[in-house]
Amino acid sequence: xxxxxxxxxxxxxxxxxxxxxxxxxxxxxxxxxxxxxxxxxxxxxxxxxxxxxxxxxxxxxxxxxxxxxxxxxxxxxxxxxxxxxxxxxxxxxxxxxxxxxxxxxxxxxxxxxxxxxxxxxxxxxxxxxxxxxxxxxxxxxxxxxxxxxxxxxxxxxxxxxxxxxxxxxxxxxxxxxxxxxxxxxxxxxxxxxxxxxxxxxxxxxxxxxxxxxxxxxxxxxx
Numbered sequence: 001x002x003x004x005x006x007x008x009x010x011x012x013x014x015x016x017x018x019x020x021x022x023x024x025x026x027x028x029x030x031x032x033x034x035x036x037x038x039x040x041x042x043x044x045x046x047x048x049x050x051x052x053x054x055x056x057x058x059x060x061x062x063x064x065x066x067x068x069x070x071x072x073x074x075x076x077x078x079x080x081x082x083x084x085x086x087x088x089x090x091x092x093x094x095x096x097x098x099x100x101x102x103x104x105x106x107x108x109x110x111x112x113x114x115x116x117x118x119x120x121x122x123x124x125x126x127x128x129x130x131x132x133x134x135x136x137x138x139x140x141x142x143x144x145x146x147x148x149x150x151x152x153x154x155x156x157x158x159x160x161x162x163x164x165x166x167x168x169x170x171x172x173x174x175x176x177x178x179x180x181x182x183x184x185x186x187x188x189x190x191x192x193x194x195x196x197x198x199x200x201x202x203x204x205x206x207x208x209x210x211x212x213x214x215x216x217x218x219x220x221x222x
Contacts, residue, residue: 005069008068008069009052009069012048012051012052012068013045013048013049013052016044016047016048016051017041017044017045017047017048018044019044020040020043020044020047020048021037021040021041021043021044024040024043025037025040055068055069055107056106056107056108057106057107060073060107061073061075069107070130071107071128071130072128072130072137072164072166072171073105073194074103074105074110074128074139074164074171074173074191075103075104075105075194075195075197076102076103076191076192076193076194076195076196076197077100077101077102077191077192077193077196077197077198077204078100078101078102078103078173078189078190078191078192079098079099079100079101079189079190079192079204079208079213079214079215080098080099080101080174080187080188080189080190080214080215080216080217081096081097081098081099081187081188081189081214081215081216081217082096082097082099082116082177082185082186082187082188082217083095083096083097083185083186083217084183084184084185085183085184085185086181086183086185096216096217096218097116097117098116098117098201098205098214099114099115099116099187099189100114100115100116100189100198100201100204100205101113101114101173101187101189102114102115102197102198104197110123110126110128111123111126112126112139112141112143114143115198115200115201115204116201117201119145119146120145120146120200120201121143121144121145121146121158122143122144123141123142123143124142124143124144125141125142126139126140126141126142127139127140127141137163137164137165137166138161138162138163138164138175139160139161139162139164139173140159140160140161140162141159141160142157142158142159143157143158143159143160144156144157145157145158145179156179156180156181157179157180158177158178158179158180159177159178160175160176160177160178160187161175161176161177162174162175162187163175170190170191171190171191172188172189172190172191172215173187173188173189173191174186174187174188174189175187186217188215188216188217189215190213190214190215192204192208192213
């Protein structure tokens with residue numbers, strides 16, 4: 001949590017505790033310096049704790065609540081394309097390919113998996129950078145990549161930085177990635193579901209067989 005979020009957390013806790021205490025003070029009219037007063041202070045602290053517990057576990061995902069401590073909800077499956085400057089033995093660059101991004105997100109933690117028809121990646125370091133002054137919404141992560149075909153290279157690492165673009169219609173993540181092999185490329189995906197987490201490229205392609213549901217690098221399909 002950054003300093004602003006800590007201030008909101010502390011201020012919110014004080015406000016909730018004060019509301020609870022004042023409510024019971026208005027009902028019971030107890031002496032300010034009494035055991036009853038201390039009891040309701042403790043009750044206010046407990047209520048504030050329960051509020052934040054429920055907020056960090058569930059409520060932060062609700063659009064009308066998460067503005068308290070803002071986190072964009074990136075949960076679910078994202079569909080789109082990627083292209084890379086990798087070349088084959090003939091020196092040819094592959095055309096854009098379909099790309100599946102799967103994000104499992106809690107308020108404090110996140111994991112990112114990605115699939116293509118020949119490889120999969122899993123993140124091992126993730127961060128969500130939000131800057132209201134700059135208007136920045138950026139998902140950055142380090143990943144480990146594996147290829148599924150026999151004879152392909154083994155595990156290698158890389159990094160990705162994806163900008164979040166939110167509109168009234170959909171959410172997009174797009175940006176660059178790099179690998180330790182010296183290749184780089186561009187990713188563009190659209191959130192297809194905010195609750196379903198696909199386990200493979202084939203599963204996602206089977207569920208969303210309509211090509212219009214896959215965000216294109218060349219144009220916006222839907």
